[in-house]
Amino acid sequence: MRWRTYAGTILQVCSDMDVSLLVTLGAFLADVPHTRPAPVNAASDDEDWLAKPEILPARYEGPTGIVGVLNALASRAGLPALSLWAAAPHYLPQSRNPKVALALLEALRDLTGLEIDTGEIELAARVFEREVSEAIEEDGNLAAYVRRLEEASELTGDEDDDVSALQVASGDDIAAELERFLREHNGSTED
DSSP, X not given: OOHHHHHHHHHHHHHHTTOSXXXXXXXXXXXXXXXXXXXXXXXXXXXXXXTSTTEEEOOOOSSOOHHHHHHHHHHHTTOXXXXXXXXXXXXXXXXXXXXXXHHHHHHHHHHHOOOOOOHHHHHHHHHHHHHHHHHHHTSHHHHHHHXXXXXXXXXXXXXXXXXXXXXXXXXHHHHHHHHHHHHHHHSOSOO
């Protein structure tokens, strides 16, 4: 409700601390399998960042979230802003996803040159993938769907291609089925 104050406060802190780059991190749901590294998109309005081939131009087109507002205001204030967004499997229930966090940290490290120790999150990502894979293998429909996502990813060589042309169950149906499975086997879908 007080987004202008929130964004202004963040930019004031950046100014007070002589910040040279504002980085925002986020995730979005997509048709990607949990068995592959999470694809990451990087966007900026800054000319120096846009000169890098892996950076997309940031495009504000209508309603946006706080990240879009913050990045646009930073750009107007002369503070370069970089926004990193990772694709998360849409068929998983709302939960923490260490594979997405790892992908964001790796992208941040690779793009900025920051030294980031990812050892702990790498372990968490491996455990997460194994546990989700075990849960999904118990349900033939979910397992078949994930295999189709994997095949589509391999065919194109691109983890984040749209595979909506496949005849598959809806994301809501798959998420509901996985939540049911987890409730039956773990007693809860909560962390």
